[in-house]
Amino acid sequence: MLNLNDLYSNRAKRNAGSFLRQIFPRTREPGVINFAGGLPNPDFFPIEPIIAATEKAMRMDGRETLxxxxxxxxxxxxxxxxxxxxxxxxxxxxxxxxxxxxxxxxxxxxxxxxxxxxxxxxxxxxxxxxxxxxxxxxxxxxxxxxxxxxxxxxxxxxxxxxxxxxxxxxxxxxxxxxxxxxxxxxxxxxxxxxxxxxxxxxxxxxxxxxxxxxxxxxxxxxxxxxxxxxxxxxxxxxxxxxxxxxxxxxxxxxxxxxxxxxxxxxxxxxxxxxxxxxxxxxxGNIDGHINQMRGVYLSQRNAMVDAMARYFPPETVFTKPEGGMFVWVTLPEDADAMALFNLSMDTEKVAFVPGVPFYTDGKGKNQMRLSFSTQSPAKIEEGMQRLGRVISSYLDAPSKN
Amino acid sequence: MLNLNDLYSNRAKRNAGSFLRQIFPRTREPGVINFAGGLPNPDFFPIEPIIAATEKAMRMDGRETLxxxxxxxxxxxxxxxxxxxxxxxxxxxxxxxxxxxxxxxxxxxxxxxxxxxxxxxxxxxxxxxxxxxxxxxxxxxxxxxxxxxxxxxxxxxxxxxxxxxxxxxxxxxxxxxxxxxxxxxxxxxxxxxxxxxxxxxxxxxxxxxxxxxxxxxxxxxxxxxxxxxxxxxxxxxxxxxxxxxxxxxxxxxxxxxxxxxxxxxxxxxxxxxxxxxxxxxxxGNIDGHINQMRGVYLSQRNAMVDAMARYFPPETVFTKPEGGMFVWVTLPEDADAMALFNLSMDTEKVAFVPGVPFYTDGKGKNQMRLSFSTQSPAKIEEGMQRLGRVISSYLDAPSKN
CATH class of the missing domain: 3.40.640.10 (Type I PLP-dependent aspartate aminotransferase-like (Major domain))
Structure with missing residues (x-):
């Protein structure tokens, strides 16, 4: 005699899950260049140092550690x-x-x-x-x-x-x-x-x-x-x-x-x-590791902002971060980044996150987040070229819906 | 201009921390035989198998795992x-x-x-x-x-x-x-x-x-x-x-x-x-490991219930578990296990958990939890002998406060 709707808390009823979770399946389609994530670059994970650290730590303190x-x-x-x-x-x-x-x-x-x-x-x-x-x-x-x-x-x-x-x-x-x-x-x-x-x-x-x-x-x-x-x-x-x-x-x-x-x-x-x-x-060499990551992200960030400057229409504005993983793009007022997302996925297979879920009041319709952290400079160049084409054709279209 | 009492949520104000956290420092005093915990026996943690599993898993799937x-x-x-x-x-x-x-x-x-x-x-x-x-x-x-x-x-x-x-x-x-x-x-x-x-x-x-x-x-x-x-x-x-x-x-x-x-x-x-x-x-051999733990806990459980039968006064009642880690002791109605805890720590240095925090309505004053999981049969024998002495002298005392 189970009727879960009478049992869930109000907070659980309100929790519809994250927006990223909703668009995630599309970003995994074959051929997609994905700038939607916020993941660190896995090419540089310290796999062997962590194996060595595990062996040493467990031999030293296994009983306490477990x-x-x-x-x-x-x-x-x-x-x-x-x-x-x-x-x-x-x-x-x-x-x-x-x-x-x-x-x-x-x-x-x-x-x-x-x-x-x-x-x-x-x-x-x-x-x-x-x-x-x-x-x-x-x-x-x-x-x-x-x-x-x-x-x-x-x-x-x-x-x-x-x-x-x-x-x-x-x-x-x-x-x-x-x-x-x-x-x-x-x-x-x-x-x-x-x-x-x-x-x-x-x-x-x-x-x-x-x-x-x-x-x-x-x-x-x-x-x-x-x-x-x-x-x-x-x-x-x-x-x-x-x-x-x-x-x-x-x-x-x-x-x-x-x-x-x-x-x-x-x-x-x-x-x-x-x-x-x-x-x-x-x-391990944590400072060396962080320095390496800074270099990697800098080259990826440069690839992204340079390519945006070349391929995005001039009415597009974007941030030029001095660190981290993200660039934030603002399209003209009347643009709809969610419509652009669907167009981009359908025509050029480039994924990003539309801006609305980053606000609590419905703003951000004409904005979008791109992460440069997991793509090589070459892929970023290609992705920005593709996305520039989508934005241009979207902004040129007589009706944006 | 910080006044935290005006900022904490009601739930945080109510959360006084666990009772075990309060008695924990006493259970760590030197010479204490501790039956208060609910910890598994660390002598049998699979330290080497976990080192081997780490190396294999990380070599196979390090990027995905991190x-x-x-x-x-x-x-x-x-x-x-x-x-x-x-x-x-x-x-x-x-x-x-x-x-x-x-x-x-x-x-x-x-x-x-x-x-x-x-x-x-x-x-x-x-x-x-x-x-x-x-x-x-x-x-x-x-x-x-x-x-x-x-x-x-x-x-x-x-x-x-x-x-x-x-x-x-x-x-x-x-x-x-x-x-x-x-x-x-x-x-x-x-x-x-x-x-x-x-x-x-x-x-x-x-x-x-x-x-x-x-x-x-x-x-x-x-x-x-x-x-x-x-x-x-x-x-x-x-x-x-x-x-x-x-x-x-x-x-x-x-x-x-x-x-x-x-x-x-x-x-x-x-x-x-x-x-x-x-x-x-x-x-690893998880079934073999679980079987070994069953054998270990059975011998520790037997040591505890056998020693309780020998050393505890006859008006004491205790459970005889068929598994797990705990024995539950019920003293006569008017006994106070918290007073007994202090007496036990002061005189015989045996720790257990008094019963009240296991109820939401103030019951359990005359009850206590003992865990047999981390002590050897010999230590359990000694601990029950000591605790039996404390209980007997407590129950015999003209005033129990």
Whole structure:
């Protein structure tokens, strides 16, 4: 006598699944050049070093590594992460670090610990789709704040924080997903000045920070706002996402709350993977590896923005990221990137992500996200040539529907 | 201008952390014989087979294993799990399996997908502490149903389901945590008959099912109730908990809902650990390993119940489990197991878990959980002798406070 519709929670009824999940099957069709993903380049995964690290770690600490562990995560790994922030001049202690199943889990835990239904939270517009959807499960009221070439528009943020009692702000200040934009130092300073006047916690989603391949280094928002910030870090983009290892960096007090929440969610993060990664970080050449990835992504980024300049019609605008994996394209106002996606897949087999799911208010219809991270420069050149043809013929068509 | 008390969610304010976390520091004091944990015996972790499996899996599929994967989990591992249920005569397909970060995550996902605040759910009394605390984050109204030697008291369940509109039932039918009790075949049949008349989903928390070391085999509640059941399985007790790998088995429809929820929680479970475990299951001798563990736990269980019979005062009652890791002790009505815990730690340094946190209504004051899984028969003998002395002197004392 089962009637599931009477049993599902309201949040489950609202969760229709991610947009990427819906377009995913099309991106796997044969012959497609796929710029829709946000995956790191698998050609450079440290496979042999991880085999070696596993053997060494398991011979050294097999019993402890395969047993239940502390919710906080492996102490050595937390110390390694804390030490890494010292490079920016930040003083971080291991009790400020919680190891998570990728930084996506950090987002979910923050929603769990901070959001009651109806609470107000600021998100970037456009913002990271999976963060928006994850927070949405806790039923907040989203308020979008615009981005420009310097990062978040601080005047708009200031007005928003004055008008609304905002609990939480989601930001991705370095090479943002989806736009590729980075907050300038001036923006970070101005944002900190505004935020410090309000009782609000800033989520700094920061998986791409180490992937800067040009321009001046910036510091984490931690350097400006301290205990008002929860920074989400990840090994997915600098080592490998299949390990599902990320972390939260916050005050000891907030870290404790997140830890108590995580304990009930899954007890602790995979200790086997934590211990293997820690051994890899000790023995491998992580800085060399990150430098190599920066070089790879720079050449792929150059291939993309250069080809866009050559092949895209002049009324198209796109970002020129100094790091990360994404370029954000804006078509003329009346264009519909979803219609363009279907046309592109049907005629030229080039995949990207249309812009609407990166907003919570229906904006972004004429925008799209492209990732350069998994395609060779030659494939990017070919893909942009094809996509340029699709955009031109779409914009030239008398009716765009 | 940070005032966290105004920012935390109501659920975070209520989450005081687990009771085990509170007593954990005391159980680590030098000289303590610890029966408080619920950990598998680390002497038998398959360390070398896992090193070999890692090397083989990574050489074969390193790129795929270190990349992002599907939320559902590794197909080969899901097929292996589905096949394993065929041993019980159950027909299970891989689209009924979702790989989770240990079965604790299954509990959290079920709460997320089914529970709105105030929804009614049945739990066993006593029940699994971490499940109760995890579900509590979704603010249901708990209704306890008693257990006896045959498992859940079905008449009490029938009355409860008639009187209350219950959405969800949490059960642990095989070698329950904390009691060690197993539902008999007659109880499973009777429970199924009652449950099938109501629109309710049964959670069958089943991590110990393969650890039966005596008595007749029983079948999963899936065999009786099909799509009304979500079974939680785990590799923690049959391989190693540090891998954090478990699964949910449910109808394809429910599995899809759980998968959509998991996607927003952490994208997917550690693929590195999944692939390594899968290789171990293919190449290792998992059945031999489980048989060995059954033998180990049987000898430890025998040491415990035999020593309890010899050293505990006759007014003490305890379960005699046919599998799993736990013995449940009931002292006379007016005894206080928390006071006994402190006395025991102070005088004889024997740790156990007092009974109250296994109930939601303050019951269990005179009860306690002991695990035999990590101590040798000789240590168990010594621990029960010491604990017997503590119990006797406690019960003989004129004032028990």
């Amino acid at each position: 047993q239940y562990g502390m919710t906080e995560g492996l102490l050595g790994l937390r110390e390694w992460i804390a030490d890494r922030y010292a490079r920016q001049g930040l003083k971080v202690t291991p009790d400020q670090i919680l190891i998570t199943n990728g930084s996506q889990q950090g987002i979910d835990l923050i929603g769990k610990v901070f959001l009651d239904p109806g609470d107000k939270m600021v998100i970037e517009a456009p913002g990271y789709m999976s963060a928006i959807q994850s927070f949405a499960m806790y039923e907040p009221q989203f308020i979008g704040v615009s981005l420009n070439e310097q990062g978040m528009v601080v005047d708009e943020l200031a007005d928003t924080l004055k008008q609304h009692r905002v609990k939480l702000m989601e930001t991705c200040p370095s090479f943002q997903n989806p736009s590729g934009l980075a907050y300038s130092i001036a923006t970070r300073e101005a944002l900190a000045k505004v935020v410090s006047q309000h009782n609000v916690v800033v989520v700094e989603d920061d998986p791409y920070a180490e992937l800067r391949f040009m321009g001046a280094e910036t510091k984490s928002l931690q350097a400006y706002l301290g205990e008002q910030v929860i920074t989400l870090g990840s090994f997915s983009k600098i080592v490998a996402p299949g390990l599902r290892l990320g972390w939260t960096l916050a005050s000891p007090e907030i870290t404790r709350k997140l830890t108590l929440a995580k304990q009930l969610v899954d007890i602790h993060t995979n200790l086997f993977a934590q211990r293997v990664l820690f051994q890899y970080l000790l023995d | 990349q992002y994967g599907m939320t559902e989990g590794l197909l080969g591992l899901r097929e292996w799990i589905a096949d394993r249920y065929a041993r019980q005569g159950l027909k299970v397909t891989p689209d009924q399996i979702l790989i989770t970060n240990g079965s604790q995550q299954g509990i959290d996902l079920i709460g997320k997908v089914f529970l709105d605040p105030g929804d009614k759910m049945v739990i066993e009394a006593p029940g699994y502490m971490s499940a109760i605390q995890s579900f509590a984050m979704y603010e249901p109204q708990f209704i306890g149903v008693s257990l006896n030697e045959q498992g859940m008291v079905v008449d009490e369940l029938a009355d409860t389901l008639k009187q209350h509109r219950v959405k969800l039932m949490e059960t642990c039918p095989s070698f329950q945590n904390p009691s060690g009790l197993a539902y008999s075949i007659a109880t499973r049949e009777a429970l199924a008959k009652v449950v099938s008349q109501h629109n309710v989903v049964v959670v069958e928390d089943d991590p110990y099912a393969e650890l039966r070391f005596m008595g007749a085999e029983t079948k999963s509640l899936q065999a009786y109730l099909g799509e009304q059941v979500i079974t939680l399985g785990s590799f923690s007790k049959i391989v190693a908990p540090g891998l954090r790998l478990g699964w949910t088995l449910a109808s394809p429809e429910i599995t899809r809902k759980l998968t959509l929820a998991k996607q927003l929680v952490d994208i997917h479970t550690n693929l590195f650990a999944q692939r390594v475990l899968f290789q171990y299951l293919l190449d």
